[in-house]
Amino acid sequence: MILDTWFWAGTAVGVLSLLVCLAMTALRTHPADASIVSVAAVELFLLVYGVVGAFRQLGGDPLNGPVWEFWGYVLTALVVPVIAVLWAASDRTRWANLVLAVVGPTVVVMLHRMQVIWYGQW
Template identity: 40%
Template sequence: MIEWLTIVQVAVAVAGGILCLALGFAGRKPNDYTLGVVALVEVLLVGQLISAIVSPFAGNSPSGDPLEFYTYLISALLLPAAGVFWALVERTRWSTVILGVVCLAIAVMVYRMNVIWFVQGA
């Protein structure tokens, strides 16, 4: 896991979550901006997955439980797909709010993955 990538990912997810929540509560339906933010969060998660697979081979192993880390990572990878599916099926303002909640949940999950990787003792 790369620490600067984690910081960027949390910042993008929080900014995207706030944007989606603001637009959703303003009554806007899902659009290219809200779906694009969630897609960007998903791309960053795929980068995190690649980093998490390669890092142990480079000597950067997790200090916490790897099973817990990868469970968080796989769950986080599934959330944006589910949120976008919901937003495309039900095009209401609440779908935009759900996209915001998904982004904020991913920010928390990525922060927790960072704690598992760097801080938590095995």
């Protein structure tokens, strides 16, 4: 399996989002703008990842796994940050930052699975 630049960029964005959200959980008693912006960065990365994935696939770069599974992961990953932000908007407590913190690691795990689907197993 190949872990390409897209995976490492997504991992960097996801880990940075996690760290920002954890810091805001410790510092704030309400959902912090920094947490929401870090989750928005994860969402933006996923949008770009999806567009690039579509162009790669249309350009003839084949998937080694099921197409429906890859795009299912992409769409699910796109929904995760939205749900977390909606939760944070409705739960105006310190713990909303912790809910936002879960987005980064969740997306990193999903990106790893997408890499396995794209490039195949070891």
